Amino acid sequence: MRSDDFFQLVRSWLTIHLPRARRLSPHTIRSYKTALNALLDYLQETAHLELMTITFDIINWTTITGFVTWLLDNKHLSAATANQRLAAIKSFLSYCAGEDPALVAIWLDVKQVRPARAVVHPPDGLTMSAVEALIRAPGQHTSRGLRDTTIILLMFDAAARVQEVLDLKPADIDTTPSAGRVTLTGKGRKTRTVPIMDKTGRHLDQYWSEFHPVAPAPGAFFFYTVRAGQHHQMSQDNIAYLLNKHAAAARQQCPELPARIHAHQLRHARAMQMLRAGVPLPHIKEFLGHANIATTSIYATADNKMVREAIQHAASSTPDLAPIWKGSDDLILQLAGLK
CATH class of the missing domain: 1.10.150 (DNA polymerase; domain 1)
Structure with a gap:
């Protein structure tokens, strides 16, 4: 051939x-x-x-x-x-x-070639205190701070992949109070609509007023950068840069922020928060856009805090057992086979 x-x-x-x-x-x-x-x-x-x-x-x-x-x-x-x-x-x-x-x-x-055996690592989600410090870090006294705050908050709240946020169009966003939602396009061009907090909706409205003061052109990206006077879609490198820039500032108040962070850690943090709040795994699967629930179950197996709390709760509700080794010293030694 x-x-x-x-x-x-x-x-x-x-x-x-x-x-x-x-x-x-x-x-x-x-x-x-x-x-x-x-x-x-x-x-x-x-x-x-x-x-x-x-x-x-x-x-x-x-x-x-x-x-x-x-x-x-x-x-x-x-x-x-x-x-x-x-x-x-x-x-x-x-x-x-x-x-x-x-x-x-x-x-x-x-x-027939078999895949390499992969080591399953637990998701490296940020703690909630780290997430909160990261969201606060950009501030909102500048346009760029408003933009960065909105991006970080939305990635966490919607547990969105970074490309899903970058691909958002204005038509994908609904900020109606108590009914806010975003429509994300994930892997394989599959779409899913997820709810957002009213707080996130308010930030999106503020961003909208600042960055889209007139009706955007059809197909325009919601988040963008400006080059040579033209709007261009933001890149994943843009997101990585702004996350680590603000993480460096937030680390002064929250030392538990890792030396380097990535956008997926916000998604992991949201999934773990939902799991600890008692949201069933099938619901988390749909929220995250996973094709297989086995992927979602990694969060359950990784959450040692939940396991520890469950064990402690079970132990506290278990009555103390009556001692079986009781009686005189001679009787105890005989029962134990020591006499």
């Missing part, structure tokens, strides 16, 4: 199948593209192949197993990230098998 056939299928998968047939987001497609580029790097580095010589003939169980090991040992990726790369390669080969029956055997062979 020719190299042209391989790269022609790569191109049609990335530019036609994923965006048009499967309607995946640009972010997901970039992730798939990264996986393919990593595979090409692996083949060039380990098999000393030039791009023009790479064909499907080199793709098999042994090659892809070695690729996963290379990602872990040479590129020092986590097991979870390596498994994402593996899943992308399998998805590509599944598509190829559908396009060319001659490639079915390759797909079935690679399909």
Whole structure:
């Protein structure tokens, strides 16, 4: 099979199948593209192949197993990230098998490659005192402070992924008192509508008045940056910068804030808060937009505080047992087998 056939299928998968047939987001497609580029790097580095010589003939169980090991040992990726790369390669080969029956055997062979065993780490959510300190840090005496406060508060309140907040349009936001909500577009372009606190709604209204004084253009992003006089969507790097900037200031009053923080910690903190408030896991699953409740259950297994409190509560409600070792000293020693 020719190299042209391989790269022609790569191109049609990335530019036609994923965006048009499967309607995946640009972010997901970039992730798939990264996986393919990593595979090409692996083949060039380990098999000393030039791009023009790479064909499907080199793709098999042994090659892809070695690729996963290379990602872990040479590129020092986590097991979870390596498994994402593996899943992308399998998805590509599944598509190829559908396009060319001659490639079915390759797909079935690679399909048997087992994912790397991932260590499940408990969610690294911020404590509530850390969340409160972070929300207060930007202040609201400047436009930028108002913007940053609104972003941090909304990410926490809606337990939103950072890209879900960045993708918000004005039409996705309803700040009606006692009925406020935002519609988030998550992974796989799946949407979910989550309620927000009235306090969050008031901050959104203030931001709206300041940053959208006239009706925004259709398709305009709610949160934006200005470059060369034009509005542009904020990036995840923008969010990472403002979070760590304000965390550095908030750490003066709240030393428990970690040295570096990321947006997902606000999402974790909200999920843990809901769990401790007694919200059932299936409801938290829908709120977070998880596809599988097993993902949500990590919060339950990680919450040692809840387990400890439950054990202490159970112990306090358990009556003291009557002692079974009672009587004279001789009797106790006999019962214990010491006489």
